[in-house]
Amino acid sequence: MTAQNEIKKSILASLWFMFLTFPIMVIKVNTVTNSIEWRWHNMAIVGIGAFFLSMLWRYLLKRKEEGRKKDQSDGLSIVQRLLHERRFALPGLMIIGIFTLLFPHIFSMYQTNIMISALIFVVLGLGLNIVIGLAGLLVLGYAAFFAVGAYSYALLNLHYGIGFWIALPIGGIFAALFGILLGYPVLRLRGDYLAIVTLGFGEIIRLVLENWNEFSFGPSGIKNIPKPGFFGIEMSMHTTTIYIFYIVVVLVIFTIFVINRLKNSRIGRAWVALKDDEIASQAMGIDKAKTKLRAFALGATWAGMAGVVFASKTTFINPASFTLWESVIILCTVVLGGMGSIAGVIAGALLLILLPEYMRDFGQFRMITFGAVLILMMIFRPGGMIEDVRKTYKFEK
Amino acid sequence: MDFEYFTQLFLGGLTRGSIYALIALGYTMVYGIIELINFAHGEIYMIGAFTGLIISSVLTMMGMPTLAVIVLAGMAAIIYSCSYGYTIEKIAYKPLRNAPRLSALISAIGMSLFLQNYVLLAQTSDFLPFPSLVPNFAFWEPYSHIISSAELMILLTTLIVMILLTLLIKFTKIGKAMRATSQDKVMASLLGINVDQVISATFVVGSATAAIGGILIASHIGQINFYMGFIAGIKAFVAAVLGGIGSIPGAVLGSFVLGWTESFFTGYISSDYEDVFAFIFLVVILIFRPSGILGRSQAQKV
Incomplete structure (x- = not known):
């Protein structure tokens, strides 16, 4: 039921974006020769793209909401922990330093x-x-x-x-x-x-x-x-x-x-x-x-x-x-x-x-x-x- | 001082001011309700002009009569601008409603950048010639050396839009809801107003006026490109601040003041520094009267 709902929502989003981007993405007017170029393939791209992106969008928003509820207990990411751990930070800095010094010669x-x-x-x-x-x-x-x-x-x-x-x-x-x-x-x-x-x-x-x-x-x-x-x-x-x-x-x-x-x-x-x-x-x-x-x-x-x-x-x-x-x-x-x-x-x-x-x-x-x-x-x-x-x-x- | 030259500058300023007013209304309405500078508003104006151009060219090539082309292209531009305004709010601002103000502002800048480059990539970076949709009225011929019929059209349309907007906000149910939401969002929602809907409606109405401004100015100047929304948007913002942001009559008044000052400044002093002047004007207003001409100064609550 929920999966069906999700797909329905995504189809709606995809239709909406196909409508929204129609004049600008699909029609290209050449005002010099007075001719119109119809680019229907763009509409297909927008439709398919919007379908999957809207799913991803709702999934990420939901995860963000859940993350907020869970309260960031272990807020530090890997990079931050690496930066704060002396064991890794010092050799890391040295490698970056040597690399920078040698960079123009390499x-x-x-x-x-x-x-x-x-x-x-x-x-x-x-x-x-x-x-x-x-x-x-x-x-x-x-x-x-x-x-x-x-x-x-x-x-x-x-x-x-x-x-x-x-x-x-x-x-x-x-x-x-x-x-x-x-x-x-x-x-x-x-x-x-x-x-x-x-x-x-x-x-x-x-x-x-x-x-x-x-x-x-x-x-x-x-x-x-x-x-x-x-x-x-x-x-x-x-x-x-x-x-x-x-x-x-x-x-x-x-x-x-x-x-x-x-x-x-x-x-x-x-x-x-x-x-x-x-x-x-x-x-x-x-x-x-x-x-x-x-x-x-x-x-x-x-x-x-x-x-x-x-x-x-x-x-x-x-x-x-x-x-x-x-x-x-x-x-x-x-x-x-x-x-x-x-x-x-x-x-x-x-x-x-x-x-x-x-x-x-x-x-x-x-x-x-x-x-x-x-x-x-x-x-x-x-x-x-x-x-x-x-x-x-x-x-x- | 030459009187005719003065009249020309005065009327030029009036036309300029009406266009600024049509854009500034959207800024001021959105700011009044969610206290956010909608940076992408100028882009909506640009998209309105582009949609108008595209649809009118297609219809002309299909062989429609001029009047039908004007009406249909105008409607398409308004519908599309409203849809863009609605979508922008849902994507870029709604998820950030409870975030710090800086976040929403950066997101708005991102949206403006995105839309500009979207039009640049999907259409073109060149200036496109825009057909002048307004014909030269025969009855206006004797006065056309003072003010052209296109300019007259701009003034009249602006006037009609202003009246309609005032009626909408003063007397309709959604207008009441807008006023209530801008005063106190929480209280409004407690009284059964759907705040999300009201905010969407505000974006839609603001986008519609911007689209009208976009078509009018494009057919008056005769060319458009993807960058046109940016500087017009900034100037309209200056006008909104000048009149007192959040106040609708203020936005209109501020737009006319800005239009006149710019027109006289370029007419009598120098046209090189036209844009510089608008910005200096903004800085001076903000120093001496940060709340604008008609704005109320707000005490900060602790």
Whole structure:
């Protein structure tokens, strides 16, 4: 009886989706030649797909409900336990460390370049993790800070000849200033307004960069940005790439170190408290404005530094590299990996950047998958792949 | 100052404002009931325009008369937008009703991304020419240099939709239920209101107005693509916030204010920064009057 019911429900869902996707999936109008292309095979795919997916959907929802009732007694997953067990964690870290050190020598330059981009996104993800994961502020214009960092290096170099190593902290500081500039007016806003305002801010920065030709050279961007130097030694293309790879690795390690320390510091705990309950934490003496501004500034700093590295890696930047989609991708890495969890964000960023690179054939499905990932993660696994473990005190007899 | 130029800008702003209003209504109604910014709302507007284009092209090629094409394509667009609105709510928002607000918001962003790319993959990434469905009325000819008949049509349709919506919310049973649900969900359900149904109905009504806006603007501008919903959606949201989100007259007022300011700004100052201006406007409103023009400021309950 129940099985029959399930099948009936799935057939209904399948019919519904066949109806829903009919004009857009099946009919394709060619307005130039005034002809219509009927793609009936798409309807069949949708029908069959919806039939099975709706079954899976209801099964997963049911399991989620049951899981909630059972109460998560052994909440830690395998990965988390591995991370917390010293026996596995230390050798594991060492293997990862050796692998990273040898990476540019084992793999080709092409692979190294992809890895550099992925690691830049790791830094961005970790930076956004401060703002979203720890402080709970949904920022949708994070790519704007990335742009500020990249443009500050490019412009400072163009006008004043400032090198990479001086630009790195300056880019971070500029981005932090922009973070405060943005953070100040929006401090009083609640989550959803904040998301829209930061989205608007991201678009403002991009549009200004595109339209203000005298300042940023408009859509054509800035060319010939120098790669980082090493005490003035001339390096070949190949060695520079390896050099940048190591710089990014160091930056990632530095980021992990700082965020790990921040997380358990007074500021970090204040962020988490504010995220959970603003009024209660204000009553406990946390300065809301200052704490939130710190989150904005620190989150932006990492984006700024990542921007400087990005500009020096590609040697060419234009506003098209800093659209809303970059912000969404970074958001996606944080959500997929696990908000607040460092290991999760790293895994999420590597997965989301490396997978599309190696699956070029499916490149067109990239953004649609990202959209689906955001929805599904929120419904079925809001904590992400590797959930953040809060520090708790356990009372043991 | 040239008076005719001023009138043109004024009426241009009015048309722009009516379109924003048709989209902003959906935002504000949904927000009023479940306190969620439905990011995918702009996408529903886009899907409405696409469905309208597809159905009208098919019907034209089948040799139907123009009037029948307009009516049928319009109805199809509204029906499909409503169905999409209904389905989106069931998939992306209903399972998250008791989750933290951040979760629902991220899910909404995901839905918007998904729908945009769904249309991009299933249709095309190019701009499609949209036939101007509104004919040039003969009786309006003497005034057409001030305001074209298409623009007149937009204004009239908006007015009719507003009146119908007000009647729906003020006087019908479902309208009463909507108002009750937006005030207190738990109490409403205790009094026998099916809250799930009311929320679905809100999404359907909001999607319908968005679809009407989508067809009108598409036939006015003359081209559509998969990205059109995003910026229009954001601007409509700005309008809804400006008027006070959750308030229906506020959304309409905010839309007209935004439409006029944009129109005058681009007309007298610069058109490069048109979109920047809308966002700066939003930030300024939120700093000085976060509850909007007609919104009530809500005290936070502990």
